[in-house]
Amino acid sequence: MDLTVKKYKPFQSVINVPGDKSISHRSVMIAAIANGVSTIDNFLPGDDCLSTVRCMRQLGVEIEQLSPASLKVHGRGLHGLQEAGDYLDVGNSGTTIRFLSGLLAGQEFFSVLTGDASIRRRPMGRVVTPLRQMGAQIWGRNGDRLAPLAIHGSRLQPIHYDSPVASAQVKSAVLLAGLYAKGETSVTEPAQSRDHTERMLAGFGADIRTDGLTAVIRPGELSAQQVLVPGDISSAAFFLTAAAIIPGANITVRKLGLNSTRTGIIEVLEAMGAIIEINNRRTVSGEELGDVTVTGQGLQGIEIGGELIPRLIDEIPVLAVAAALAEGQTIIRDAQELKVKESNRLEAVTYELKRFGVDINETADGLLIRGGRKQYTGAVCESYHDHRIAMACTLMGLASVGETTVRSAECINISFPGFAQLLADLGGGE
Numbered sequence: 001m002d003l004t005v006k007k008y009k010p011f012q013s014v015i016n017v018p019g020d021k022s023i024s025h026r027s028v029m030i031a032a033i034a035n036g037v038s039t040i041d042n043f044l045p046g047d048d049c050l051s052t053v054r055c056m057r058q059l060g061v062e063i064e065q066l067s068p069a070s071l072k073v074h075g076r077g078l079h080g081l082q083e084a085g086d087y088l089d090v091g092n093s094g095t096t097i098r099f100l101s102g103l104l105a106g107q108e109f110f111s112v113l114t115g116d117a118s119i120r121r122r123p124m125g126r127v128v129t130p131l132r133q134m135g136a137q138i139w140g141r142n143g144d145r146l147a148p149l150a151i152h153g154s155r156l157q158p159i160h161y162d163s164p165v166a167s168a169q170v171k172s173a174v175l176l177a178g179l180y181a182k183g184e185t186s187v188t189e190p191a192q193s194r195d196h197t198e199r200m201l202a203g204f205g206a207d208i209r210t211d212g213l214t215a216v217i218r219p220g221e222l223s224a225q226q227v228l229v230p231g232d233i234s235s236a237a238f239f240l241t242a243a244a245i246i247p248g249a250n251i252t253v254r255k256l257g258l259n260s261t262r263t264g265i266i267e268v269l270e271a272m273g274a275i276i277e278i279n280n281r282r283t284v285s286g287e288e289l290g291d292v293t294v295t296g297q298g299l300q301g302i303e304i305g306g307e308l309i310p311r312l313i314d315e316i317p318v319l320a321v322a323a324a325l326a327e328g329q330t331i332i333r334d335a336q337e338l339k340v341k342e343s344n345r346l347e348a349v350t351y352e353l354k355r356f357g358v359d360i361n362e363t364a365d366g367l368l369i370r371g372g373r374k375q376y377t378g379a380v381c382e383s384y385h386d387h388r389i390a391m392a393c394t395l396m397g398l399a400s401v402g403e404t405t406v407r408s409a410e411c412i413n414i415s416f417p418g419f420a421q422l423l424a425d426l427g428g429g430e
Helices: 021-032 047-058 094-105 125-133 168-178 196-203 233-245 264-272 306-311 313-325 336-340 345-356 387-398 409-414 419-426
Strands: 003-006 012-015 035-041 062-067 070-076 110-114 137-140 146-152 160-162 185-188 207-211 214-218 226-228 250-257 275-284 287-295 329-332 359-362 367-370 380-382 403-407
Touching: 003 387, 012 419, 021 035, 021 047, 021 070, 021 094, 021 168, 021 196, 021 226, 047 062, 047 094, 047 409, 094 110, 094 125, 094 146, 094 168, 125 137, 125 168, 168 185, 168 196, 168 214, 196 207, 233 250, 233 264, 233 287, 233 313, 233 387, 233 419, 264 275, 264 306, 264 313, 306 313, 313 329, 313 336, 313 345, 313 367, 313 387, 336 345, 345 359, 345 367, 345 380, 345 387, 380 387, 387 403, 387 409, 409 419
Parallel strands: 012 250, 035 226, 160 185, 380 403
Antiparallel strands: 003 403, 035 070, 062 070, 110 146, 137 146, 185 214, 207 214, 250 287, 275 287, 329 367, 359 367
């Protein structure tokens, strides 16, 4: 499916975005190993999260889909999962394969995890290493660094793991495995990554605590909960940035997740000069949410790096578009993790934005963007089958003269089903 857009005039709108992808994944997996029946509302029915649902069903968990965004999960307890009759296909979901690796490391049966071509290129050694230290038997391609992964779970031993990367997926894999270890398991990161796993495990009754950059867990049973998933700030980032780059535009995103480990996008847009207001702050199911309003005006280039990067890693392609429309130079550094996402996002966003005439260069660990050009011209772009790249190219098209077409844009359904319709509802094309 190709997606075609034209330059938008200033718009004013109040919208909702789908449920948070990260929290939706976690809610299904953690509810599956809890005791009792959990309900999950505002679940994201995107392709990635549905891969998690499918895999948990293969492991013997009954999951009722009451509506596209409402689930009832019949938990089987920590030791109630069953060996799947076939390999577990995670599709395009790196979260699913890495989380399941931790969960299956503590099960005393055999599993095989695989996914699409992108998943089979992404680094898995970062979870294999700590899980092996805990006693799990794991094998994979390329020296056990790539999927498919074969896992024979076993009785695990607790470890303290100093993660070389700030990765919520690595941290979560170790913490989930720690539920099955005999003692205290801990993970220390070099910088703070998103903490949805720690919050949700605590909500389900886990013996878990955090101390600075270290998360500590002890084994123990979990109890079913009612979960309300907040709106996904990574999905909202597209519309927040769209409002920021179009002077006179105004948009409010309601019930948006405002977890402090995810709000880097808001801080950066404010630093660039966008007017941002947050109302109706509250905490639901352990997560903060609120209504975020962005009003567009002229933006200025800034430098983005350091400990801020893990808090906006998924939003960097969209921020590259903001930088192209800002006055002056924007430097993004310490973002080498983007090279091992669904695509090499640093390379992809550089190549595609150049099609519009953007002065952008890839660096060893980020991007250098010289903004301020008065007019960009629409282009025909490739998505690389990467939802973040597809949405970034669409956003650039909204700010460019003429027509922009994004090829293979169906990949956006991975995280944002309904994106094209919501975009159309804003109206305002030339």
